Amino acid sequence: MSGDRLDGLSVRDVRVSFDGFTAVDGxxxxxxxxxxxxxxxxxxxxxxxxxxxxxGLVRATGSVRFGADELLGRPVHRxxxxxxxRTFQTSSVFEELSVLQNLDIAAGARRGWATLAxxxxxxxxxxxxxxxxxxxxxxxxxxxxxLAHGQKQWLEIGMLLVQDARLLxxxxxxxxxxxxxxxxxxxxxxTVSRDRTVVVIEHDMDFLRRFARSVTVLHxxxxxxxxxxxxxxxDPRVQEVYLGHPVDAGSAPTGLEA
Amino acid sequence: xxxxxxAPPSTAVDPAPVSAVPPxxxxxxxxxxxxxxxxxxxxxxxxxxxxxxxxxxxxxLAKYLCVAMVAVGIGIxxxxxxxxxxxxxxxxxxxxxxxxxxxxxADAGPAGMPDFMQLYGQLDELxxxxxxxxxxxxxxxxxxxxxxxxxFGLGSLVFRRRVRGAYFAILSQALAAAMVILLIGQQGTTxxxxxxxxxxxxxxxxxxxxxxxxxxxxxxxxxxLALLALARQLIHSRxxxxxxxxxxxxxxxxxxxxxxxxxxxxxxxxxxxxxxxxGALFVPAVGIISPALIGIVPSIEFVIGVAVGGRATLLxxxxxxxxxxxARTALSERFPGTWTxxxxxxxxxxxxxxxxxxxxLWALARRRDGSAAPARRGWSPLAxxxxxxxxxxxxx
Numbered sequence: 037m038s039g040d041r042l043d044g045l046s047v048r049d050v051r052v053s054f055d056g057f058t059a060v061d062g063x064x065x066x067x068x069x070x071x072x073x074x075x076x077x078x079x080x081x082x083x084x085x086x087x088x089x090x091x092g093l094v095r096a097t098g099s100v101r102f103g104a105d106e107l108l109g110r111p112v113h114r115x116x117x118x119x120x121x122r123t124f125q126t127s128s129v130f131e132e133l134s135v136l137q138n139l140d141i142a143a144g145a146r147r148g149w150a151t152l153a154x155x156x157x158x159x160x161x162x163x164x165x166x167x168x169x170x171x172x173x174x175x176x177x178x179x180x181x182x183l184a185h186g187q188k189q190w191l192e193i194g195m196l197l198v199q200d201a202r203l204l205x206x207x208x209x210x211x212x213x214x215x216x217x218x219x220x221x222x223x224x225x226x227t228v229s230r231d232r233t234v235v236v237i238e239h240d241m242d243f244l245r246r247f248a249r250s251v252t253v254l255h256x257x258x259x260x261x262x263x264x265x266x267x268x269x270x271d272p273r274v275q276e277v278y279l280g281h282p283v284d285a286g287s288a289p290t291g292l293e294a
Numbered sequence: 295x296x297x298x299x300x301a302p303p304s305t306a307v308d309p310a311p312v313s314a315v316p317p318x319x320x321x322x323x324x325x326x327x328x329x330x331x332x333x334x335x336x337x338x339x340x341x342x343x344x345x346x347x348x349x350x351x352x353x354x355l356a357k358y359l360c361v362a363m364v365a366v367g368i369g370i371x372x373x374x375x376x377x378x379x380x381x382x383x384x385x386x387x388x389x390x391x392x393x394x395x396x397x398x399x400a401d402a403g404p405a406g407m408p409d410f411m412q413l414y415g416q417l418d419e420l421x422x423x424x425x426x427x428x429x430x431x432x433x434x435x436x437x438x439x440x441x442x443x444x445x446f447g448l449g450s451l452v453f454r455r456r457v458r459g460a461y462f463a464i465l466s467q468a469l470a471a472a473m474v475i476l477l478i479g480q481q482g483t484t485x486x487x488x489x490x491x492x493x494x495x496x497x498x499x500x501x502x503x504x505x506x507x508x509x510x511x512x513x514x515x516x517x518x519l520a521l522l523a524l525a526r527q528l529i530h531s532r533x534x535x536x537x538x539x540x541x542x543x544x545x546x547x548x549x550x551x552x553x554x555x556x557x558x559x560x561x562x563x564x565x566x567x568x569x570x571x572x573g574a575l576f577v578p579a580v581g582i583i584s585p586a587l588i589g590i591v592p593s594i595e596f597v598i599g600v601a602v603g604g605r606a607t608l609l610x611x612x613x614x615x616x617x618x619x620x621a622r623t624a625l626s627e628r629f630p631g632t633w634t635x636x637x638x639x640x641x642x643x644x645x646x647x648x649x650x651x652x653x654x655l656w657a658l659a660r661r662r663d664g665s666a667a668p669a670r671r672g673w674s675p676l677a678x679x680x681x682x683x684x685x686x687x688x689x690x
Contacts, residue, residue, distance in 0.1 A: 116548070128546045133539060144536070
């Protein structure tokens with residue numbers, strides 16, 4: 037199914053408030069189909085909350101369209117079935133299940149009860165393909181809880197692939213990874229973006245410079261700047277937020293200036 | 295169904311050479327072992343027990359096996375699904391009362407009324423809601439379907455509102471309390487505190503006859519084996535894997551496109567049906583159903599047996615339930631009054647030191663052997679610790 041349709045994400049004037057505190061304050065952004073868009077910004081800028089709003093975890097006003105489908109107002113599992121997949125800052129694979137079982141479950145949201153009542157036999161094609169893509173074919177029968185940190189993150193991405201997500205929202209996918217693991221993850225993102233749209237929340241600026249195709253900078257719930265890596269780096273407002281902010285002054289090794 | 299990325303030649307993700315995915319199930323041998331296990335269980339229940347045990351002990355075992363049926367259901371709902379069902383007495387009671395009502399009506403004959411109604415009912419005729427139970431074609435399916443329907447109604451309300459954990463446990467327990475109060479309050483039509491007692495016949499067979507008691511025992515043993523087979527299929531099916539995923543990451547499952555409420559609902563309804571069937575068979579085995587047998591205390595006792603045996607395993611709940619029920623009889627024969635304390639102590643010890651129950655000792659021993667397969671379905675203290683460390687999906 038993936039590959040048939042390559043859709044872009046269109047966020048219009050999205051607002052999220054918790055008890056009077058406005059976490060996302062009128063964000064609009066367009067992520068064209070097949071992009072690898074990085075969302076960056078200081079802590080509390082509203083990056084994760086924006087993803088929460090897109091995936092239905094928090095209530096929001098405004099409009100979020102993926103392709104032709106309006107996402108806001110739908111329950112989480114319905115949004116997921118429209119082809120939107122996400123990962124979380126903390127790994128959330130099912131540790132008591134094997135890698136294979138994790139992927140099989142991710143692949144199965146459209147299965148009927150008759151299939152569910154039967155035992156899994158063999159490995160579905162899309163699961164086998166994903167195992168190869170994320171490089172965990174060797175560990176298919178291992179419990180997900182025994183994987184290394186980086187491998188868990190790849191399993192998460194693999195779950196999005198078999199889930200047939202056409203929009204991947206990744207929340208800090210390389211946090212805590214070694215250099216080699218980061219490189220591998222970046223290569224993986226480039227591979228999957230061939231027929232998918234990818235949005236990445238990331239603090240790692242080196243990773244961003246290498247793999248971002250476009251960048252949106254959020255600050256205090258608003259879009260501060262948008263463009264290519266070079267454009268964003270050159271934006272004086274971005275430099276001010278990262279370097280001139282009184283709180284962050286001297287303690288913001290963002291690498292943006294490099 | 296889905297064609298994923300036309301497998302990239304090399305994404306350099308893992309330096310290790312990628313080999314073919316091993317088959318998920320090595321084939322016929324586990325199936326053979328299962329068949330052998332069932333044959334062994336059947337031999338034990340159908341040949342050894344009737345030979346070794348006196349009629350009295352055999353009828354006690356019949357009673358324990360009914361408790362074990364409830365335990366199989368709790369193992370699915372709680373062990374695999376994470377729903378701590380502290381009110382299974384409700385479903386056990388619904389099944390038990392449905393069966394007892396039918397048997398009382400059958401005892402009374404076509405025109406008669408159950409004895410207790412004439413004693414303190416001041417009723418001239420059978421209450422309307424009793425009437426359908428005169429027919430076995432209604433009463434027998436009702437013993438299973440009625441509890442399932444109640445569980446369905448309750449579960450649909452509760453799971454969609456994301457009531458879980460301790461709140462769900464308290465709610466289910468409150469339901470057990472409410473049911474008991476209702477039964478006691480309606481003495482004229484339910485028998486009140488006494489319940490429905492003095493049941494003499496079972497579809498034409500005299501229950502005082504030891505031969506017929508033995509037959510009831512065989513029916514119960516057979517039903518338990520059938521429920522175990524059903525539970526096994528459920529646990530090993532894709533649904534069973536999904537249920538564990540919902541237990542360990544309900545929010546995560548939602549983001550994969552499932553509605554966890556319906557996944558949990560199925561397990562809850564199945565567990566209720568098993569408890570109902572157990573209640574229905576309990577009645578001919580013991581000859582009575584009463585509020586004291588289905589209230590809060592028996593509901594908790596059902597859970598204790600499951601916890602002791604090992605909630606996430608197939609056989610753990612059954613063995614635990616039988617062991618605890620047997621210990622209860624044995625110990626209260628010798629030291630009446632101390633059993634309640636012992637039972638409480640047992641529960642605390644198991645929860646604190648052996649959360650996987652006695653079954654996890656077996657798993658631990660096998661792991662020490664080094665023969666354990668890498669992917670294990672069991673529930674062990676080690677795995678549990680890992681699960682506890684796993685952080686929840688951030689809610690908002």
